[in-house]
Amino acid sequence: MSKIRVLQWGLGAMGGGMARLMLEKEGLEIVAAVDARPDFVGKDLGAVLEVGRTLGVTVTSDADSVLEKDKVDLVLLATTSWTKEQMPDLRKILNAGINCISIAEELAAPEAQNPDLAQELDDLAKRNGVSLLGTGVNPGFVLDLLVVALSGGCHSVERIEASRVNDLSPYGPTVMKTQGVGTTPEAFKKGVAEGSIVGHVGFPESIRMISDALGLGVDRIEETREPIISRTHRETRHVKVAPGMVAGCAHIGIGYRGAREVVKLIHPQQVRPELENQETGDYIHIYGKPEIHMAIKPEVAGGLATVGIAVNMIPHVVAATPGVKRMIDLPAPAALMGPTAYARRV
Ligand code: NAD
Secondary structure, three states: OOOEEEEEOOOOOOHHHHHHHHOOOEEEEEEEEEOOOOOOOEHHHHHHOOOOOOOOOOOOHHHHHOOOOOOOEEEEEEOOOHHHHHHHHHHHOOOOEEEEEEHHHHHHHHHHOOOHHHHHHHHHHHHHOEEEEEEOHHHHOOOOOHHHHHHHHOOEEEEEEEEEEEOOOOOOOHHHHHHHOOOHHHHHHHHHOOOOOOOOHHHHHHHHHHHHOOOOOOOOEEEEEEEEEEEOEEOOOOHHHHHHHHEEEEEEEEEEOOEEEEEEEEEEEEEEEEHOOOOOOEEEEEEEOOOOEEEEEEOOHHHHHHHHHHHHOOHHHOOOEEEEEHHHHOOOOOOOOOHHHHOOOO
């Protein structure tokens, strides 16, 4: 079996984890690595990943120098959340004739918020005979693909409600800022109005995927973001929250068909939820025939699962027909545990 040759682009918390995981996979080989960080550039990838051995791959900030389709089968892209911001890099990858998996949240269903860019990407991918997938734990798995899969035995579905209650404590300063953690309730409201506090990125993408897969006909999506105000002192490595301050963002996205609410996704994210006896978990309720209720406690670990699903989808994306793909368009993800897992897919 020949190995799938992967270029890891972005070596931060997620991209670094993907590279480490790929080192354990017999069917995958990291052939190049790109990151803009000056302290990474020029170093051997093994040193950047701190794996205690040399890997013979030098990290570069010059993607053009390593985007060669004869040497690379797929790029794993872990740099940003936004389609628009990722476009220059995506254009380079697709024009080089190389497949790509991105964990940018908006790319999970790029047509949801950027239909023109999604069309451009689809055209580019098809013209170059390659495929592009957006995935991750959420969007990409918990609040969309799992929902879709759970409906697989239903005769009919009237309404779906799903929630992901998670702990933001492991995350860094950027996430604290975009979730409004540590601010006053007034500053939170102002941040939401100005767009600096965004909460979760991915509801339009997840709702779009669920609606398209089941044929629910969602024609309007509304989102609300409310501050989770702490009653206790909460603290992480990056933030301190006094009682009365904001510990997180309770974000809700609702998809309507006409006046009818058909998909409701609820995602309260906060630091140290256990201090107020809030258990974490993922919950999916499908109201229809039959009614289905699923609970996963605690939550599917976000960082680990994002790294896992991006790597596990590699053979599916290499084998896919050209174009932009969403998780609902490809075969089900599964852990890559041995040769048959590759052989089945490629
Ligand atoms: P991070 O900040 O730890 O790492 C990003 C890395 O990319 C950094 O090393 C940075 O130097 C590099 N980088 C950024 N832009 C670059 C460019 N154009 N060229 C080369 N290098 C570049 O972030 P992270 O925690 O690894 O997350 C990466 C992105 O993935 C974030 O936007 C995050 O929101 C998203 N994400 C999505 C999901 C999901 O479920 N879909 C889950 C986790 C993270």
